[in-house]
Every structure is written in C-alpha cells, then in structure tokens.
Amino acid sequence: MSASILFDTPGPKARRNILAINVVGALIAAGLLAWIIFGLANKDQMQPSQWDDFIEGSTWANYLLPGLLNTLKAAVLGIVGSVIFGLIFGVGRLSQNKLINGFSTVVVEFFRAVPVLLMIVFFNVFFSRSLQLPGDTALWAVVAALVFYNGSVVAELVRSGVHNLPKGQREAGIAIGLTRGQSLRFIEIPQALVAMLPALIGQFIVILKDSALGYIISFNELLFFARTYSSPNGNVLQALIVAAAIFILINFTLGKIAEIVSRRLGSREKKDKTGGQAPQAAVVGAPSVLPVEPTPNAEDEPNPRS
Amino acid sequence: MDNYLSIFTEYDVPGAFWVNIQLTFWAALGALLLGTVLALLRISPVASFRAIGASYVNLIRNTPLTIIILFGVLALYGQLGFNLGGDFQGNFFRLAVMGLALYHAAFVCEAIRSGVNTVPLGQAEAARAIGLSFLPAAREVILPQAFRGAIVPLGNTLIALIKNSTVAAVGSVATEASSTMKTMIEFRADIVIPIFLTFAVGFVIIVIPVGLLTTWLSKKLAVAR
Numbered sequence: 001m002s003a004s005i006l007f008d009t010p011g012p013k014a015r016r017n018i019l020a021i022n023v024v025g026a027l028i029a030a031g032l033l034a035w036i037i038f039g040l041a042n043k044d045q046m047q048p049s050q051w052d053d054f055i056e057g058s059t060w061a062n063y064l065l066p067g068l069l070n071t072l073k074a075a076v077l078g079i080v081g082s083v084i085f086g087l088i089f090g091v092g093r094l095s096q097n098k099l100i101n102g103f104s105t106v107v108v109e110f111f112r113a114v115p116v117l118l119m120i121v122f123f124n125v126f127f128s129r130s131l132q133l134p135g136d137t138a139l140w141a142v143v144a145a146l147v148f149y150n151g152s153v154v155a156e157l158v159r160s161g162v163h164n165l166p167k168g169q170r171e172a173g174i175a176i177g178l179t180r181g182q183s184l185r186f187i188e189i190p191q192a193l194v195a196m197l198p199a200l201i202g203q204f205i206v207i208l209k210d211s212a213l214g215y216i217i218s219f220n221e222l223l224f225f226a227r228t229y230s231s232p233n234g235n236v237l238q239a240l241i242v243a244a245a246i247f248i249l250i251n252f253t254l255g256k257i258a259e260i261v262s263r264r265l266g267s268r269e270k271k272d273k274t275g276g277q278a279p280q281a282a283v284v285g286a287p288s289v290l291p292v293e294p295t296p297n298a299e300d301e302p303n304p305r306s
Numbered sequence: 307m308d309n310y311l312s313i314f315t316e317y318d319v320p321g322a323f324w325v326n327i328q329l330t331f332w333a334a335l336g337a338l339l340l341g342t343v344l345a346l347l348r349i350s351p352v353a354s355f356r357a358i359g360a361s362y363v364n365l366i367r368n369t370p371l372t373i374i375i376l377f378g379v380l381a382l383y384g385q386l387g388f389n390l391g392g393d394f395q396g397n398f399f400r401l402a403v404m405g406l407a408l409y410h411a412a413f414v415c416e417a418i419r420s421g422v423n424t425v426p427l428g429q430a431e432a433a434r435a436i437g438l439s440f441l442p443a444a445r446e447v448i449l450p451q452a453f454r455g456a457i458v459p460l461g462n463t464l465i466a467l468i469k470n471s472t473v474a475a476v477g478s479v480a481t482e483a484s485s486t487m488k489t490m491i492e493f494r495a496d497i498v499i500p501i502f503l504t505f506a507v508g509f510v511i512i513v514i515p516v517g518l519l520t521t522w523l524s525k526k527l528a529v530a531r
Contacts, residue, residue: 010351018351025354043386113513114506115469117484122502125491130498205368212370216476223373227380237381244369244377251368 040237050235054242059229067225068246074139074211074221078146079204085147086154087189093159094184104155111152116210119145124217138219142211150207157199161192198262205251205258212247222246310500313490322486323508329403329471329482334464336407341414342449348419351440359415366412371470375405375477395481402474406467413463421456422448426531454527461520465513483508 010018040046053059092104111119123141127133133140165188173183215223223243230239313319347359366374378401382388390400425448433443453460472484479485487505491498 021352022354025352025358029354029358045385109514110506110510113465113469113510115472115484115509117472117475118487118502118505118509121484121488122491122498125495126498126502129495209368209370212372213473213476215372215376223370223376227376234385237377237385240373240377240381244373247370247373248365248368252364255364255368 045237050233050238053229053233053235054238063225063229064222064242064246067220067222070139070219071208071211071221071223074142074146074214074219075204075208077139077143078150078207078211081143081147082150082154082203082207083200085151086158089151089155090158090162091184091189093155094162096180108152108155111148112156114149116145116149117213117216119148120213120217136219138214138217141217142214142219142221145213146207146210149210150203153203153206154200157196157203158189158192161196162188164195165191195265197265198258201254201258201261205254208251208254209247310497313494313497313501313504317486317490319486319504319508322481322483323512325399325479325482326468326471326474327512329399329406329474329479330464330468332403333406333410333471334467336403337410337414337463337467340407340411342418344411344415345418345422346444348415349422349444363412363415366409367416369409371405371409371473372476374409375402375473378402378405379477395479398478399474402477402479405477406471406474410463410467410470413466414460417456417459417463418449418452420459421452421454424455424529425451451529454524454529457524457527458520461516461524464520465516468513468516469509 037046054064089104089108092100093108095101095104120141123144124138127141127144128137162184169187169191170180170183173187174180178186211221212223214221215227218224223240226239226243227236230236344359344362347355348363350356379398383397383401390397390404392400429447429451430443433447438446472482474482475485475488483505487501490501494501
C-alpha cells in the first residue's frame with residue numbers, strides 16, 4: 001500500500017540489486033535471532049528444564065489457565081462496561097443541552113488524560129479501605145479503571161462516528177418527523193456503531209493489554225501467575241516470554257478480525273457509492289480506519305481534543 | 307485543609323512528576339529514532355526489510371507494556387545481570403526508559419507510516435523523475451511531508467507515552483508519580499480522594515497542553531495541497 005508509491009516497478013538490474021539486499025536483510029534477521037538465542041544459551045537460559053515447565057499440563061492447569069481466565073474476565077467486564085459508558089457519554093457529548101454536554105465533555109476529557117495505572121492504584125485502595133467492599137476488590141479496581149479510561153475513548157469514537165456521517169442522514173430523519181433525539185437513536189447511532197466497529201475492536205486490544213496492569217496491585221491475572229510460578233523456579237525470563245506469547249496470540253487475532261471487518265465495511269461503502277467499481281475509494285477509505293493502529297490513545301480520531 | 311496541604315511538605319509531589327517527564331523525554335527520543343528507522347524498513351522495496359519491520363511492530367504492539375517493563379527488570383537485570391550503568395536506581399530508570407522506547411517505537415512507526423500515506427503519489431513520482439533513488443527520495447521529499455502529516459498521531463503517541471511513563475513503577479522506578487501516589491494513599495487513608503485528584507489533575511495539566519499544541523502544530527505545518 002504505502003510501499004508501492006516510493007519506487008517504480010523494478011527493472012532487471014534493480015531486481016538483481018533488491019534480491020542481493022534481500023538476502024543481506026534475511027541474513028541480518030537470522031543473525032539477530034541467532035544472537036539472541038546463543039546469547040541466552042551462553043547465559044544458561046536455554047536448558048530444557050527451564051522451558052519444559054510450560055509444556056506440562058499441571059503448569060497450565062494450576063497457573064497459566066486460571067491467570068488467563070482472570071485476565072479475560074477483567075477484559076470482558078471492561079469491554080462491556082466501556083461500551084455502555086461510551087454510549088452514554090458519547091450521546092451526552094452530542095446532546096444539545098449545555099449542562100449534559102458540558103458534564104460529559106469534562107468527564108471524557110478528564111478520564112482520557114489520567115493514566116490507567118493511577119486509577120487502578122486509587123480504586124484498589126478506595127474500594128478495599130474506604131468503601132470496604134467485599135469480594136475481589138483488585139478485580140473491581142482493574143475493571144473500574146479500564147471502564148473509565150476506555151469508556152471515554154469509546155465515547156469519543158461514538159461522537160466522531162456520528163460527526164462523520166453524511167449530514168443528509170439527520171436531515172432525512174428530521175424531515176420524516178423524528179425529533180433530534182429520535183434521529184440520533186434510530187438513524188445516526190446505529191450507523192456510527194457499524195462504522196466505528198474496527199476502531200472499537202482495536203480498543204478491545206488496548207483493554208486486554210491494560211488488564212495486565214493489575215499485576216501491580218497483585219490482581220491474580222496471567223502475568224501475576226506467571227511471575228509467582230516462575231520466581232521459585234528461577235525461570236522468570238521464560239515465563240514472561242510465554243505470557244507475552246499468549247497476549248500476542250490473542251491480540252494479533254483481534255487485530256486481524258478488525259482488519260477483516262474494516263475491509264468488509266470498506267467494500268460495502270464502495271458498492272453503495274459507485275456500484276462496485278471504485279478501486280481508489282477502497283484504498284483511500286481503508287487506511288483511515290485501521291493501519292493507524294489503535295495506540296492507548298485512539299489515534300483514529302482526526303482531532304483528539306478540539 | 308491543613309491536613310491535605312501537609313502532603314506537599316511530607317512528599318515530593320512535583321519531584322515525582324519531574325521523574326515522569328524525564329522518563330518521557332528520553333523514551334520519546336529513543337522511540338522517535340527507532341520508530342523512524344522501522345518506518346523506513348516498512349516502506350522499503352526490500353521484502354526482508356519489510357518483514358523485519360512488520361514483525362517488530364506486530365510483536366511489540368500486541369504485548370502489554372507491563373510485560374516489557376517487567377522483562378527489563380526481572381529478566382534482563384535480575385536473571386541475566388544486564389546493567390545499563392549508574393547506581394541501583396539509575397539502572398532501573400534506564401531500563402524503564404529502554405522499555406518505554408522499545409514499546410512506543412512500534413506506534414511511532416505506524417504513525418509515520420500513516421503520514422507517508424498522506425503524501426500524494428505525484429510527490430514520489432516527481433522525486434523519481436528528477437532522478438532520486440529510494441533513500442534520497444525518502445529523505446528529501448517523502449519523509450519531510452510525512453512527518454508533517456503524522457503530527458496528530460505522533461502527538462497522540464506522545465500523550466500515551468506521558469501517561470504510560472507511570473508503568474515504570476512496575477520496573478522499580480520508585481520515585482515516579484504512581485509509586486509516590488501509592489505510598490501516599492497507603493499512609494494517608496483519610497484523604498485518599500484528594501491525593502488521587504491531585505495526581506490526576508497533574509496529568510491533566512501536562513497532557514492537555516500537549517494535545518492543544520499538537521492540534522495547533524498540525525494545522526500550522528499542514529502541507530498546503
């Protein structure tokens with residue numbers, strides 16, 4: 001995509017050069033990999049005894065799977081909560097009532113600017129000491145922090161999604177006699193939700209990654225279990241790599257799903273507009289949705305705090 | 307009120323934020339350098355270079371920052387004895403900077419790549435037409451425009467980096483804001499909410515001007531087309 005604009009289709013000589021550089025590049029990559037593996041082996045980190053823990057059923061049954069389950073629990077609760085929070089405050093920011101609008105704006109801007117870790121640490125102490133809530137306060141602290149931060153990001157997605165709709169949609173709604181609120185509920189928000197789906201899935205990745213911050217308040221998620229398991233065995237490095245691999249696997253899958261959804265939506269729009277014959281539109285439309293992958297700060301949004 | 311104000315004499319709150327700003331500054335520098343190199347790799351005509359860049363971005367971007375920072379302290383330092391110099395605290399600080407830079411480089415790379423996407427095809431064609439090859443064309447024509455088109459995503463990455471600098475707490479940097487806040491609310495359970503709001507507002511004060519500056523810069527530096 002971006003690669004092709006920078007150079008012409010290579011001729012025979014350039015192709016030879018590229019092939020040569022290609023081989024050099026592959027050698028560099030292989031060299032880096034070998035350097036890491038042999039470096040680890042030199043420090044006695046590649047012994048089977050340090051790695052075979054992670055192919056044993058008991059390690060998974062007693063440590064990794066319970067940890068992963070808690071991670072997923074926090075993430076799913078965080079996702080559901082964020083979407084609800086985002087819908088409420090996204091609609092709040094679209095409201096014409098100055099009070100509701102102002103309140104929603106302050107809430108959204110505030111929670112977007114506060115680090116998630118700060119909230120996790122605060123909620124943990126606040127829930128267990130000040131409110132003395134029963135049950136797993138660490139889980140609720142993580143979920144609350146995830147919901148407040150990511151919910152605010154989702155609220156911005158909802159708002160920008162509605163703003164990016166063609167103006168005719170709202171005008172049509174009002175023309176058939178709907179109120180402003182009805183047109184928002186029945187016409188604009190449903191379309192905005194579909195359009196923001198790829199960015200929303202991207203935000204799920206952020207939620208899943210941020211759930212690992214629960215480690216610092218000893219929330220017993222995947223990372224915490226990986227650490228507690230490996231500390232006495234002296235293979236923390238290996239355990240962290242395994243934990244990272246699990247996260248990468250899940251997030252990579254989510255990212256691919258987001259890409260597919262984005263492509264589907266792109267091709268649907270293309271058909272809507274020109275009856276299926278617009279190769280350029282698809283290319284221009286797609287990058288705005290995903291290749292700018294979601295950072296912890298929702299980059300998809302053209303104008304973050306205007 | 308006096309009760310609340312006493313926390314400022316008991317604890318060094320501005321000092322804690324200063325640690326986060328330092329972490330952010332060095333990590334941003336590292337991430338910008340590495341991210342630009344990665345972006346160049348990802349847009350190069352050489353397939354293996356593209357694969358190296360893409361694998362780095364896909365691996366790092368999908369790993370929780372917590373694991374990366376923890377890896378620096380527990381695996382690199384604790385298990386392998388990797389030392390970046392300085393005293394005990396200095397070493398942890400540098401390891402945290404390294405982790406933050408490695409993590410955010412992936413996002414800087416994607417930001418720059420999205421900036422490259424804003425450069426019209428004609429610019430690249432014109433660069434080739436006057437005889438520039440890949441690297442000179444990238445250096446003289448494409449990247450200057452790409453950076454200007456990438457200011458908003460780069461600014462968002464910087465904001466994320468400022469906030470993520472608190473994750474250095476996982477890497478035993480005990481003087482930064484979130485660790486300081488943790489100590490404070492554990493000892494002053496009577497004023498948990500005011501302490502949290504103090505730190506939260508501190509971050510709002512740092513982050514919002516960066517956002518405004520980004521928006522202003524992106525308008526001012528936008529390439530007129």
